[in-house]
Amino acid sequence: MSAADLLYSDTEEALRDSVRRLLADRCPPDAVIGVYDQAPRDFAPVWKALAVDLGVAGLLVPEELGGAGATAREAAVVLEELGRAVAPVPFLTSAVLATLALLRAGDTDFVGELAEGDRTATLVVPLSTEPGAAMTSVLATAGGLTGAVSSVAGALEADLLIVPALGPHGVELHAVDRNAQGVTVTPVPSLDMTRPLADLTFGATPSSLVSAAAADAVTDALRCGAALLSAEQFGVASWCFETTLAYVKDRRQFGRAIGSYQAIKHRLADLWLEVGSACSAARYAADTWARADDDADIAAAVAQSYCGEVAVHAAEECIQLHGGIGMTWEYPAHLYLKRAKSSQLAFGTGYRHRARLAELIDLPVAPAKTARS
Template sequence: MSDELDLLYTEVEDDLRATVRDALTDRCEPGAVTALYDGDRSLVPTLWKVIGADLGLAGILVPEDRGGAGASAREAAVVLEELGRAVAPVPYLTSAVVATTVLLEAGSDLVGPLAAGERTAALAVPFPTGPDGPVPAVRADAEGRLDGRVTSVAGALEADLLLVPAAGAHGTALYAVPADRCRVEPVVSLDMTRRLADVSFAGAPADLVTADGEAAVRQGLRAGAALLASEQVGLARACLDDTVAYLKVRRQFGRPVGGFQALKHRLADLSAEVDSANAAARYAAAVLAAGDADLPVATAVAQAFCSDLAVLAAEEAIQLHGGIGMTWEHPAHLYLKRAKADQIGLGSPGAHRARLAELVDLPA
């Protein structure tokens, strides 16, 4: 563990947070997000243009000499906290973090249009795939044509480009395939703000990105898992803040509900848990930004803790909002659905705990 990492937010990060929060307040109100479940997805492209292109956040991890903002995982973590806080339906995690990291690791020029927010990409692996789990691969022939099917791919429906691990004669390589060259079928997802899709390839012509595909894919998955914790923290803090605000004004027996001691204790416990999760997520982001060797441990700790905590915070929000929390009109259900989907995304908490046990040499 590094002794030199500063986990406090900088002024630049605070300014970035304010900018992203203002944009989401103006453009991502809960009613528009709920409308996604009724089939109205008009919010997605307009919001992504603001976040990815207008604010320049799609290229936050890309060096300036390659057309990006030249920032780091710390700044990306702040963006994800705010996106989680608003349950924003944009492909930031899948395109600006995972796919972008894969392309940077592979040294590909394809990262330029992604950094500019002109195109989006998705890594064609199932969303539950963790950084240390088996990487499913389709088949590639000698001419680079792909055959096979990948299920439950996050971000595929919004992607212009798919990054596909494919098994060939010399191991797993990584190919780039325009989305219109394959079949992308949406599946019914619990969280419609980050939809999943099954992707099928039938002799699809593809361009080789790198012959060492597995290394690039694992780096992308690890960056995604490390920064997903920040999204989960933002979600959990939003649930806590909204619940506290509601209990201050909801009255029962002539007094605010928040004044009852039992509820105070529950909220105090949840607040302490959210602060702990924030520390774990900040450390994972700082380690990723610094290229520290502690990244596998930091990622496993952050995901094992933050995944469950986000679900707990959303469940508490629904219960402590009482009857209104159970309604479709109230946004609490959006947070629970995102939290439950994130809980298995990029590796389940159990998988991360098992990996952590291996890393610290803890016997089963």
């Protein structure tokens, strides 16, 4: 295996610059706040620009299938920028999770459609599903798909539903048109409305069988998705730190910039160290997946157990150190706290990822504490 490279290449920096400029122009914070309005703004044009004009929808799709043939490293760069903008677009759910599940299952048709950017998809599992856990309650029978799945991210905007279902010989993977007979998509309240959730039910729903043995494909997609989610969490933390640092340099109280006070300096110094460490963890996770390194699962567990907590802490510090303005609805800090907290619970909690890490490195599990009599 080649050595890890945590530095960004010129190609990755060019991709970052393109995505950042597009989001700054078409997805500014004041527009994103509108997702909480009664008549939220439609961000489909933003996704269309990203997916088609920049080609991010097909980043992970091989060139022979119509994609860019890129790796997890490039996908991580895109997710960093989407995290910095808390952009309400389906890159993670469509271009990562659904696409990877289809690719690992051997599909060559649907991934081409997704790579073109004309259609979006989502992997129909609860957002909180842990990689390797029981992944579906949908049954595949001769009469179609039957069952229900709760809290699915990306279902509201998806054209295609990629559904793991229990068949006669194990977990199968099916593709279902969102408007197919028997499909019901019900929006549910979500802490983070920039990544809305929905409950799905299937009643004798016709589908296209992608693979009759897809358990490993779905698990692999979820593990890679968890690794790449850490890049988005790093992006959230970066915005929070940089914005807060700029604010405390400018905000003055008692004749001095509040950033000159020692207590503020210490808090920001600690946060700077945490965000830098999150960058390293997220980059290493993406790099190991890109190289199919033996450490990929370990790196994903490390990144997810750490980056989620850093993103939440950075968002909390952002709100607190901004004082009164940080608490207002008009200021975007609350968007980052909501995204950080919701993503911290996605693909399993930090505790579950630390437990997974302990298993991977053969670390003995501490015995459970018992209450004293």
